[in-house]
Amino acid sequence: MTRVSVRKTYKLYIGGAFPRSESGRTFEAESQNVARASRKDARDAVRAARAAFPVWAGMTAYNRGQILYRLAEMMEARSSDLERACSGRGEVEAAIDRVVWYAGWADKLAQVLGSSNPVAGPYFDFTVPEPMGVVAVLAPGEPPLGGLISRVAPAIVGGNAAVVVASETHPVAAIEFAEALATSDLPAGTVNILTGFRDELAPWLAGHMDVNAIDLTGADGGSTELEQLAAENVKRVVRSSADAQSPWEISAFLELKTVWHPIGL
Amino acid sequence: MAQVEKRESSAPAPAPLEWEYAPAPEARDVVQLEERYGLFVGGEIVQPQTGEWFASISPSTEETLFEVALAGEADVDGAVGAARDAYENGWSGLAPSERAKYLFRIARILQERSRELAVAESLDGGKPIRESRDVDIPLAAAHFFYYAGWADKLEYAFPNRTPEPLGVAAQIIPWNFPLLMLAWKIAPALACGNTVVLKPAETTPLTAMIFADVCRQAELPPGVVNLVTGDGTTGAHLVRHDGIDKLAFTGSTEVGKLIMRELAGRDVRLTLELGGKAANIVFDDAALDQAVEGIVNGIYFNQGHVCCAGSRLLVQESIYEPLLEKLKRRLSTLRVGDPLDKNTDVGAINSKAQLEKIRELVASGEDEGAEIFQPECELPERGYWFVPTLFTNVAQSYRIAQEEIFGPVLSVLTFRTPEEAIEKANNTPYGLSAGVWTEKGSRILWMVERLRAGVVWANTFNRFDPTSPFGGYRESGFGREGGRHGLEPYLRLE
Numbered sequence: 201m202t203r204v205s206v207r208k209t210y211k212l213y214i215g216g217a218f219p220r221s222e223s224g225r226t227f228e229a230e231s232q233n234v235a236r237a238s239r240k241d242a243r244d245a246v247r248a249a250r251a252a253f254p255v256w257a258g259m260t261a262y263n264r265g266q267i268l269y270r271l272a273e274m275m276e277a278r279s280s281d282l283e284r285a286c287s288g289r290g291e292v293e294a295a296i297d298r299v300v301w302y303a304g305w306a307d308k309l310a311q312v313l314g315s316s317n318p319v320a321g322p323y324f325d326f327t328v329p330e331p332m333g334v335v336a337v338l339a340p341g342e343p344p345l346g347g348l349i350s351r352v353a354p355a356i357v358g359g360n361a362a363v364v365v366a367s368e369t370h371p372v373a374a375i376e377f378a379e380a381l382a383t384s385d386l387p388a389g390t391v392n393i394l395t396g397f398r399d400e401l402a403p404w405l406a407g408h409m410d411v412n413a414i415d416l417t418g419a420d421g422g423s424t425e426l427e428q429l430a431a432e433n434v435k436r437v438v439r440s441s442a443d444a445q446s447p448w449e450i451s452a453f454l455e456l457k458t459v460w461h462p463i464g465l
Numbered sequence: 466m467a468q469v470e471k472r473e474s475s476a477p478a479p480a481p482l483e484w485e486y487a488p489a490p491e492a493r494d495v496v497q498l499e500e501r502y503g504l505f506v507g508g509e510i511v512q513p514q515t516g517e518w519f520a521s522i523s524p525s526t527e528e529t530l531f532e533v534a535l536a537g538e539a540d541v542d543g544a545v546g547a548a549r550d551a552y553e554n555g556w557s558g559l560a561p562s563e564r565a566k567y568l569f570r571i572a573r574i575l576q577e578r579s580r581e582l583a584v585a586e587s588l589d590g591g592k593p594i595r596e597s598r599d600v601d602i603p604l605a606a607a608h609f610f611y612y613a614g615w616a617d618k619l620e621y622a623f624p625n626r627t628p629e630p631l632g633v634a635a636q637i638i639p640w641n642f643p644l645l646m647l648a649w650k651i652a653p654a655l656a657c658g659n660t661v662v663l664k665p666a667e668t669t670p671l672t673a674m675i676f677a678d679v680c681r682q683a684e685l686p687p688g689v690v691n692l693v694t695g696d697g698t699t700g701a702h703l704v705r706h707d708g709i710d711k712l713a714f715t716g717s718t719e720v721g722k723l724i725m726r727e728l729a730g731r732d733v734r735l736t737l738e739l740g741g742k743a744a745n746i747v748f749d750d751a752a753l754d755q756a757v758e759g760i761v762n763g764i765y766f767n768q769g770h771v772c773c774a775g776s777r778l779l780v781q782e783s784i785y786e787p788l789l790e791k792l793k794r795r796l797s798t799l800r801v802g803d804p805l806d807k808n809t810d811v812g813a814i815n816s817k818a819q820l821e822k823i824r825e826l827v828a829s830g831e832d833e834g835a836e837i838f839q840p841e842c843e844l845p846e847r848g849y850w851f852v853p854t855l856f857t858n859v860a861q862s863y864r865i866a867q868e869e870i871f872g873p874v875l876s877v878l879t880f881r882t883p884e885e886a887i888e889k890a891n892n893t894p895y896g897l898s899a900g901v902w903t904e905k906g907s908r909i910l911w912m913v914e915r916l917r918a919g920v921v922w923a924n925t926f927n928r929f930d931p932t933s934p935f936g937g938y939r940e941s942g943f944g945r946e947g948g949r950h951g952l953e954p955y956l957r958l959e
Contacts, residue, residue, distance in 0.1 A: 312624075317948055319930035320607065327934050327948065412939065424730030431725035433894065434718070434737065434940045448626070448958065456945050458934050459913050461923045 210234045210371070212241060212395060213378035215248030216388020227396070230285075230372045237396035239404040242363065245392035246410055249334040249361035252389030257331045257359035259387075261307035267385045268303035268357060272296050274380035282380075285373035286345040295349040298445055302353040305447060309358055313451050322463045329454040331359030332436060336405035338398060338418035340442035344370035347442035348377060351415055354449035356391060363392045363411070365402060367418070371395040406430050413438060413453060489807040491594045496585045501532045502670065504540055504694060505677035507547035508687025514539040519696070521670060524591035525804050525813035525848040533670045536693035541662070541702040544691040548633040548660040549708055551688030557630055557658050559686075561617035568613030568655060570683040575606035575648075578679065582644060582672055587804040589671035590643055591813030591849070592767050594805050604929055605648035608947075611931035612652035615952060619657065622949050626958040630658030631734060632710035634955060635703045639716045640666035640815050641770040641871075647673055649946045650713055651690060652931075657955035659711065662691045664703055668816045670694045701727075709733055713954065715772075718869075718895070718940050736944025736954040738772065738936055740869040741897030744890035745775030745926060746880075746912065749783045751902035755924065757791045760875070763900060763926040765799060765811055765853050769873040770819070772941075773898035775926055777866060778877045779886050785879055789857065796853050797840035811873055814849040823851050823872035830856050830865035835876070867893055883908065887915045896938030900926045919945070 211218040212235045223238040237245075256264070275282060275296045282292045310328055317325040335355045340347030344367055355362050366374030378393045394401055398419070406414055407429035413436035416423045430437050438452045501518060503510040513534035520529040536544070556564070575582065579602045586597035619628040634654040638646035643665060654661050665673035673692050680690050693699055697720075704712060704727050711734045714724050718739040728735055745763050747756050763775025780788050804812035814820040831837055835856040844850040851872055859866050859876045866876045880886040890899055899918040901909055909923045919937045922928060929935065934945040944954045 315934070315949055317930065317932040317934070319928070319933055321928070321930070323925065323928060325930065325933050327950065332938075427729030428726045431722045431729070434722060434725065434739065434942060436943050446625070448623075455919065455938050456934055456936070456950055457913070457919060457921065457938075458948075459921045459923065460925055460928050460933070461909065462925050 210375045210395070212237055213375065213381065213391075213393040214241065214245045215251070215392065216382065218378070218382075221396070229368070230370060232372055234371045234375070234395045237394040237401060239401065241394055242401050242404045242408075245363040245394055246334060246405070246408055248389035248392050249363050250410055252387050253331070253333055253361040255387045256356070256361055256390045261309070264357065264359065265303050265306035268299060268306060268353070271380060271384040271386060272299040272303060274384045275299060275377070278376065278380055281376045282345055282373065285376045286370070287343055291343050291346050295345045298349050299353055301445065302357045302450070305450060306357050309447065309450060309454070312447055313454065317458070319460075323460050324463055325458065325460050327456050327458045329358060329451065330457050332453060332455055333360065333412035334410060335360045335362050335453055336408070336411045336414040337362050337364045338402055338414070338416055339364055339367050339374065340418040341367045341369055341420065343442065344373035345377065347418065348374055350442055350444055351417055351440070352391060355415065355453045358450050358454045360453055361390050363405060364394065365398055365405070365418070366393055366395045368396075368398050402426055403429055406435070407432050409433050411435060415440070417442065488803070490803065491584055491587075491805045491807055493584060493588065493805060495581045496588060498531050502534065502674040502694070504534050504536055504544065505674070505680070505690070505692040506540070506544045507550070507691070508681070510677065513537065514543070521589060521668070522816075523588055524668075524815055525845070527847050527849075530589060530671070533674070533694045536695040536699045536702075538702045541693055541699065541706055544662045544693050545633060545635070545706050545708040547688035548662050548691050551686055552630075552632055552660040555686050556660050556689050561619070561658070564655065564658065565613045565616035567683055567685050568609050568616060568652060571679055571685070572606045572609035572613060574679045574682050575602065575609060578675070579603065579606065582675060584805065585671045585675055586644060587812065590640060590669045591804050591815055593809040593812040594807055595809065596767055601642055601645045604931070605644045608645075608648040608652045608931040612656035615653075616656040619952065619956065622952055623956070623958050628657070629957045629959065631955060631957055632659060633708060634659045634661050634711040634713060635706070635709040636661060636663040636713045637700045637703065637716065638663065638666060640669040641767060641772070643669040644672035644676065646715055647676060650715075653946070653951050654713075654955050655689065657952055659955055660689045662693060662703060662709070664693050664695065664700050667696045704728070711955065713944070714738070721942060734954065737942035738944070738946065739940060739942040741772045741774070741895045741937065741941050742777060742867065742869055742893040743773055743775045743898040743900065743918065744777045744779050745900035746779040746886050746890060746902065747781060747784070747788060748903035748905070748908065749781040750904045752904065752924075753784065753788055753791060756788070756902040757795050759900065759902060759924070759926045760792060761795055761799070764875045765873050766927050768811055768814055768851070770815055770871055771927065772869075773920060773927065775898075775900050776870060776875060778875055779889055780877060780879050781886075782879045782881050789877065792855065793838055793840070796838070796855060799840070799853050801842050801850060801852065802845055811853055814851050814872065817849055819871065820849040820851060823870055823874065826865055826868060826870045826872075827854060827874055830859070830863060830876070833860070833863045833865075835859045835863060835865060861889060861892055869895070883912065887912065891917045894940040897941035898922065
């Protein structure tokens with residue numbers, strides 16, 4: 201007797217839960233029905249990210265590094281699912297290795313990106329990198345998993361919370377990745393993943409007053425309008441490539457805070 | 466601050482009811498004003514192609530000091546062309562060590578001409594000579610000296626990357642620290658190998674025009690620095706010019722957003738240093754007299770024309786009364802008047818337009834229900850002046866607690882717990898600076914972690930240094946000026 205398999209329903213990932221779109225809509229991508237997020241889902245995701253931000257940013261850097269390493273462990277455990285959702289084993293291995301690489305940066309960032317400043321006076325003066333808050337990420341269209349990881353990992357390692365719009369043409373890898381996120385001890389809401397139509401979601405995120413930065417790496421051209429919307433609250437606009445890996449990718453998502461204190465008796 | 470509080474003597478000396486005041490004016494003739502200042506393009510002083518000039522007014526006397534060129538589209542185009550030419554034919558190919566030496570020369574000449582520059586700054590902009598002499602000019606020279614040393618060390622600033630200049634940097638600066646803002650912009654741009662077109666503020670072009678002469682004395686190659694004076698239309702021409710690779714703007718958040726929209730979709734690197742509404746937070750264990758000096762320096766320094774001014778005072782409730790009493794007494798000792806008088810604490814408001822803006826916001830504070838305090842104060846008959854002002858009974862929603870006044874006006878609010886202080890401090894769209902006053906070190910660091918601001922001064926305020934990165938969070942802009950981090954906006958890092 202043949203067994204009928206239990207198939208997966210591909211849903212959104214918001215605030216640590218897997219809801220359907222509030223709009224009740226789906227679209228077909230990669231031969232699957234995938235949730236088609238609405239602007240209200242985007243709003244919910246921003247709200248979840250804002251709530252998660254102080255939790256995630258408030259953890260010690262050591263702790264954040266361990267949780268991201270745990271994320272890599274979860275991805276390794278799900279590698280066969282992830283492989284089916286992208287170009288294959290090579291892409292998955294590279295993505296896992298990239299998460300491990302970024303995990304190791306969590307407790308080194310301040311040392312590499314910060315500074316102690318020898319001011320001309322009796323003051324101790326230092327500069328530390330800090331997370332920006334809520335970051336919107338338009339994931340690159342391809343590679344499905346590699347592009348996503350290349351943008352999300354540097355965005356969150358420094359303590360930001362992210363709202364990610366998955367690749368429109370290859371959204372399944374993002375949802376498989378969400379399952380790794382959900383089991384990684386990453387605080388709920390730190391990464392939220394929306395599948396749907398970029399043209400529908402991106403303008404809401406670019407203009408959202410409670411989003412601090414937007415990564416337009418995945419906006420294929422035509423981002424002028426998004427940049428104009430981003431000016432509304434002076435968002436940081438980040439652009440990179442789908443395959444970048446460096447500490448400078450992290451610093452693009454960080455603020456710098458300089459602190460002065462007098463020296464004296 | 467130079468002034469100290471008068472102390473009660475134990476021996477009851479007869480306290481004089483009136484103090485004779487002896488003015489101590491700085492000599493004005495150290496500055497030789499020209500009748501007209503042209504544009505500085507390609508190493509030459511040139512006439513504006515618009516044929517238009519406008520008057521530069523002394524805000525302390527309302528006299529016309531000189532006329533200055535109004536640069537139009539063709540003038541801006543000429544300046545960008547000169548900068549491009551200098552970039553491609555010489556400057557970018559010059560050995561970094563030699564680039565450094567030009568910057569060292571400029572630093573030295575600024576030091577040598579510091580008295581002249583200080584007087585010019587106070588004359589043109591209205592700020593007290595004590596500040597232009599002790600803060601603006603020395604810091605401007607220090608910025609050139611600091612970035613001079615970076616020019617041939619850039620590869621050490623960014624490990625595993627190859628730093629390359631961007632090309633032509635367009636820079637637009639405000640009127641509050643004219644020469645210092647010029648230095649913050651030009652020094653890192655040149656150190657990184659870029660050439661510059663800078664637009665000084667409409668009301669304060671004088672020290673920039675003297676800087677043109679400094680460039681001549683330093684024998685800086687023609688076109689490496691170009692200066693286009695004018696108004697907002699001149700700035701707009703510069704922003705829209707398709708020959709720029711970089712735009713650095715310091716000014717209001719409103720204009721910053723316009724610039725961001727204008728540059729959308731263009732391959733122009735952007736940094737913005739915009740407005741602020743900083744909270745200066747005083748806990749009940751703070752050294753009160755020091756805190757009072759810090760509060761005064763925080764908001765009345767440079768007439769409050771400071772983007773990082775501590776314009777919101779947050780006082781812990783238990784010390785509200787003693788602190789306010791001290792603060793009001795201290796306000797009453799501030800000397801407002803002639804910017805060239807070495808005893809002056811608060812000079813002239815930079816322009817008539819700014820004075821009107823301050824008056825409008827102060828009126829809104831009274832209308833909304835805040836209680837105003839202004840010390841008795843004799844103001845000169847001519848010129849633009851505003852008495853140092855303090856508002857109590859201020860709600861967070863009042864315009865004077867939300868909007869940047871950019872004048873000598875302090876809004877006082879209270880808090881009970883550190884959590885409440887943080888919530889109130891962060892409750893504006895800005896995030897440029899903040900101050901914390903407490904004797905408890907662990908509390909300082911707890912506050913520092915939670916304040917959403919690019920600069921936090923603890924037990925001090927309004928300190929600046931070329932080695933110390935400065936810039937905002939949120940709607941106060943992005944990018945840093947100063948320090949190693951201040952190089953990044955002027956480099957392409959492969």
